[in-house]
Amino acid sequence: MLTVTIEKKWYAQAKMPTLENLQLSIADGEFVALVGPSGCGKSTLLNILSGLDKQAQFQLQWQGQTLDTRQRLPLKMGFMFQDSRLMPWLTVLDNLLLVLNHSAHSRELALHYLQAVGLEAQAHQFPAQLSGGMQRRVALARAFVVQPRLLLMDEPFISVDAPTAERLRHVLLSLWLTSRPMVLFVTHDLREALSLADRVLFLSMNPARVVLEQPIVLPHPRPTGSTELLQLYQQLLTTHPDLLSGIRQEERHTDVI
Structure with missing residues (x-):
C-alpha cells in the first residue's frame, strides 16, 4: 500500500x-x-x-x-505525459532503449513491448513517420518497458x-x-x-x-x-x-x- x-x-x-x-x-x-x-x-x-x-x-x-x-x-516508476515526448532524432526502438539500462536483454525487452502495442514493424522508423495514435502507443510501450511498480x-x-x-x-x-x-x-x-x-x-x-x-x-x-x-x-x-x-x-x- x-x-x-x-x-x-x-x-x-x-x-x-x-x-x-x-x-x-x-x-x-x-x-x-x-x-x-x-x-x-x-x-x-x-x-x-x-x-x-x-x-x-x-x-x-x-x-x-x-x-x-x-x-x-x-x-x-513510469510516467506518461499529455504528449508523447518521443525523441524525434531516435528511432522507435531507440526511444525505448533510451530508458533501459543497456543490459544484454534490453533490445529483446524493447521489441517485446513494441510487439505488445502492435508496433514491432515500426521499430526502425522515426516518430515523425508515425500517426499521433501510433506515437502514443510508443509512449505506452516506453512507460511499461521499465517494468514499473x-x-x-x-x-x-x-x-x-x-x-x-x-x-x-x-x-x-x-x-x-x-x-x-x-x-x-x-x-x-x-x-x-x-x-x-x-x-x-x-x-x-x-x-x-x-x-x-x-x-x-x-x-x-x-x-x-x-x-x-x-x-x-x-x-x-x-x-x-x-x-x-x-x-x-x-x-x-x-x-x-
Whole structure:
C-alpha cells in the first residue's frame, strides 16, 4: 500500500495553496483515476510523486515505511505525459532503449513491448513517420518497458480522436492486466475514468481534497459506450450534479467559497 499525504503545495503569486492536507492511498496492483476541475492540482500531484516537483511539503508511506521530502520512493516508476515526448532524432526502438539500462536483454525487452502495442514493424522508423495514435502507443510501450511498480499517467490520450483513444485504452488495459503496476491516471473525462479504473477519486478546487471516492465493480472490458458504464455515469451525475466542478451536492450549502 502506498499512502500519499501532501501537506502543502503553494505556487508563488497564488492566493491559496494548490494542494493542502490531501491524502490518498493506492494498493499494489490497483488502478486509480483522479478526476477534478481544471487547475485543481491533479498534474501537480503526479509531478510531486515523480520527483519533478521538489517544492512541496509531503509525506509518503510505502509498505509501512515513512518517507519524507528528502527521500524518493524505492520503486521503479513510469510516467506518461499529455504528449508523447518521443525523441524525434531516435528511432522507435531507440526511444525505448533510451530508458533501459543497456543490459544484454534490453533490445529483446524493447521489441517485446513494441510487439505488445502492435508496433514491432515500426521499430526502425522515426516518430515523425508515425500517426499521433501510433506515437502514443510508443509512449505506452516506453512507460511499461521499465517494468514499473508505479505508473503515473497525466491525461495521456487527451489530444487524440475518440476511436483512437478507445483503442489506446484497450492497449493500456492489456499491458496493465499483464504486469499489474499501481496506476494513478489523471483525466478530465469521467467516462474514461469509469472505463479504466478500480477506483475513481474526485478532487475539489484549490486547495484540492478528495470529495468522493467511487469504487468500480464492473468487470473489464468496459467500453465507454457500454450500457452498464453509461448507467453508472448518469447515476453519479444525477446523485452529485456538481461533482465535476469539485463540489458534492451535500456540500453545496455548507462550503464557503
